[in-house]
Amino acid sequence: MLNSPLIVGAGPAGLRIANNLLRAGFEPVILEEHETIGKPVQCAGLVSTNILKICDVPKSCMLNKIYGARFVGKNASTLILSNKVQAFVIDREAFDKSLVNDKVCILKGHRVYKHEYTKKGIRVMTERSAFSSKLLVDCSGPKRDTKLLTGIQARVRLPHDPTYVELHFDACKDFFGWIVPESDEISRVGLATAYKPKEHFNAFLKKLNIDKIIELTGGQIPVSLASFCNDNFIRVGDSAGQVKATTGGGIITGLLSADIASKAVVKAYECNNFSKEFFLENYYKPFMKSVGKELKLHAKLRTILNSIDSDSLVKFLERNKKILIKHGDMDFPSRYAYKLATNPLNWKILLKSLYELMRTMY
Numbered sequence: 001m002l003n004s005p006l007i008v009g010a011g012p013a014g015l016r017i018a019n020n021l022l023r024a025g026f027e028p029v030i031l032e033e034h035e036t037i038g039k040p041v042q043c044a045g046l047v048s049t050n051i052l053k054i055c056d057v058p059k060s061c062m063l064n065k066i067y068g069a070r071f072v073g074k075n076a077s078t079l080i081l082s083n084k085v086q087a088f089v090i091d092r093e094a095f096d097k098s099l100v101n102d103k104v105c106i107l108k109g110h111r112v113y114k115h116e117y118t119k120k121g122i123r124v125m126t127e128r129s130a131f132s133s134k135l136l137v138d139c140s141g142p143k144r145d146t147k148l149l150t151g152i153q154a155r156v157r158l159p160h161d162p163t164y165v166e167l168h169f170d171a172c173k174d175f176f177g178w179i180v181p182e183s184d185e186i187s188r189v190g191l192a193t194a195y196k197p198k199e200h201f202n203a204f205l206k207k208l209n210i211d212k213i214i215e216l217t218g219g220q221i222p223v224s225l226a227s228f229c230n231d232n233f234i235r236v237g238d239s240a241g242q243v244k245a246t247t248g249g250g251i252i253t254g255l256l257s258a259d260i261a262s263k264a265v266v267k268a269y270e271c272n273n274f275s276k277e278f279f280l281e282n283y284y285k286p287f288m289k290s291v292g293k294e295l296k297l298h299a300k301l302r303t304i305l306n307s308i309d310s311d312s313l314v315k316f317l318e319r320n321k322k323i324l325i326k327h328g329d330m331d332f333p334s335r336y337a338y339k340l341a342t343n344p345l346n347w348k349i350l351l352k353s354l355y356e357l358m359r360t361m362y
């Protein structure tokens with residue numbers, strides 16, 4: 001029986017928790033199915049500058065600086081550019097590797113296929129071995145009990161202004177297609193949707209006249225919260241659905257959630273209490289007061305965005321350019337949502353989407 005929690009998954013969420021617990025005097029163990037941290041990459045690597053408030057990002061991980069976005073509808077488009085850096089394009093494999101602390105025990109090549117309750121806690125089985133602990137922290141990525149989108153992405157040679165990303169609302173109905181430039185020559189072109197992802201992705205590449213792919217990746221994107229507290233068991237990051245439903249971004253929200261979960265884990269060991277009720281009180285509740293509140297707003301915004309046709313959405317953004325440049329925040333929509341809602345020019349479109357929102361709720 002280990003005296004520290006067992007963490008499944010050495011992605012950003014799992015590594016962050018392990019590092020926090022190490023600092024708190026634990027000896028956490030991570031079980032990771034792959035042999036190389038950060039691989040395979042399933043990410044566009046776009047993170048807002050908020051990342052710098054959360055962790056050190058080595059310069060070598062930063063490939064490009066982003067100042068804004070071009071939003072594209074069926075017939076309309078608008079470019080919203082700030083004079084300040086808004087986001088970074090990162091090398092995701094290098095970023096994950098930068099989160100590795102050599103003092104944390106990471107058992108690579110251990111795919112967890114089962115866990116079961118024992119009298120003293122929980123037992124976890126991998127194809128190579130079995131481990132027991134009082135607590136299992138599942139950071140193993142997207143799960144089927146959340147609403148999932150399928151993301152497909154190609155790394156391509158595409159001449160592009162490297163200062164802005166592109167969001168193509170006309171690429172599919174329930175999300176968008178993206179161009180994230182690594183440089184003025186190489187971009188990550190992708191799309192996520194719950195419906196016919198391959199067909200939509202191929203059509204998107206065709207629209208952009210892309211026929212040569214350097215590298216193809218893909219993965220699931222959870223866009224709803226899962227139930228993530230149980231006896232001797234919590235989930236963090238994508239596994240818990242702690243991802244922004246507006247953009248599919250989960251790096252920053254996963255790291256912030258990992259910090260909240262880490263505090264609950266430390267307290268659980270101090271109190272020797274690993275019950276579901278304990279984690280609801282010490283992890284779920286503080287999470288919902290901070291990151292969770294924002295994620296709920298992201299989910300509502302996603303419902304609104306999906307109820308507006310692509311050109312009206314572009315015009316809406318164009319109309320609110322000044323607010324977005326001054327107050328826009330990729331991670332915390334509460335910082336600008338009120339300003340958008342109180343602009344009388346938005347009331348007609350917001351009322352229409354509010355009606356859609358109510359329709360989905362009842």
Ligand SMILES: Cc1cc2nc3c(=O)[nH]c(=O)nc-3n(C[C@H](O)[C@H](O)[C@H](O)COP(=O)(O)OP(=O)(O)OC[C@H]3O[C@@H](n4cnc5c(N)ncnc54)[C@H](O)[C@@H]3O)c2cc1C
Pocket residue numbers: 008009010011012013014031032033034038042043044045046047110111112113139140141142151152153190217218219220221236237238239243248249250251252254
């Ligand atoms: C196409 C695409 C584009 C994206 N673009 C962005 C973006 O631009 N910006 C952004 O912020 N987010 C983006 N995301 C989301 C982001 O990649 C995730 O939110 C983030 O990786 C979640 O981190 P995590 O640690 O929770 O899970 P993961 O990074 O998925 O890590 C989970 C780890 O668990 C391991 N694992 C899985 N199952 C097992 C098992 N059974 N046993 C042992 N180990 C296991 C995996 O190998 C992996 O190392 C994108 C996602 C996709 C699919």
